Amino acid sequence: MTERGPELSGDTLYVFAVCRKPAPSVVAGLPGVTDEAPVRSLPLGALTAIVQSVRAGDFTDEVWQARLSDQRELERYARAHHDVVAAVAACCPTVPLPMATLYHGEDRTREALGREADRFDVALKRIAGHAEWGVKVYVPPCPLDHTVRTSVRQVVTGERSGPEPGAGLAYLNRKRGAQERRERSQDEALRTAEEVDIEVRGLATASRRLRPHAQPSGERRVQVLNATYLVAEHRAGELALLTRTLRERTGADIELSGPWVPYSFVGEV
Known part of the structure; x- marks a missing residue:
């Protein structure tokens, strides 16, 4: 054009x-x-x-x-x-x-x-009669298992006293457990993102999921939802209330921004 x-x-x-x-x-x-x-x-x-x-x-x-x-x-x-x-x-x-x-x-x-x-x-x-609103959801990063890191040093470098019998198996079990905890944490984060998206889409006229932003170094949270919603002006109060309710229910950090000019919803019709 x-x-x-x-x-x-x-x-x-x-x-x-x-x-x-x-x-x-x-x-x-x-x-x-x-x-x-x-x-x-x-x-x-x-x-x-x-x-x-x-x-x-x-x-x-x-x-x-x-x-x-x-x-x-x-x-x-x-x-x-x-x-x-x-x-x-x-x-x-x-x-x-x-x-x-x-x-x-x-x-x-x-x-x-x-x-x-x-x-x-x-x-x-x-x-x-609509405006665009942005919703971002953040969760804490997956916890690190420091006991696994300690075990790695002991098994690989072999401290003066030498590894105890069964230390290698114990290390593998701890590593497996840490991996399972990370996977559970990631699954919970994705479920939280889906729950928030489903709830907000319930009152929106249209929605778009965007790619989550990588957080800057040192940021102590992970973005799991970056979405934008076309919401009727008379439902703006409902959206604000829903956001507060979802924060309390999920424990996630949820950011609501807007209202904006609906840039995201005029080029796809």
Whole structure:
């Protein structure tokens, strides 16, 4: 959907999102990604695109690739893009477009977005009156069995007194027991993740399981669930209460974040 390259010239439009018809006061004054032109609405029949005129030279492939390698500059653009999307989404259902979605001229923008009108319409109906919430579940790491480590030193290095009779068998039994405890701990962690996911999905309209994040060195917990849920606005209180109940029932560390613009639930319809 993005046109980017040196062939772009003149009136290039940066498209933030597609929505119904937001109040003019919502769009007016939004800073966008440049201070050279105001953010504005572009009618698309029954829909509306939120756009901003930008200089084509600022978004060539070469310039954009350089921007992607500059973390500070990339964060600035991402924040500016999100601020516009969030402001519009606060007043009406909104489908965010990927950052740096560009078209040459209003006619080309209407033509390209018009081809996606049905998809936008389905997505807007789906997310109306909903918000996205994130749920992460953490459990303590599997406990280490220090007696096994001690036994390893004794059996392998052979301390001065020498291993006692049956020490090797005892070591293998302890190692086997430690492995079984780790497996039980992992199974319990997975059951906890499934229990939380099932309960939250029970009140959500849609959900997505994401890959759990690896925790930084020194973190004393393991992430076993990283999921996002599309929840009706009137059920936000139920979600908060359910999260507290699940914390008490499972003993797990459960983080609830949101409400967010439903980015995760507009691209799959």
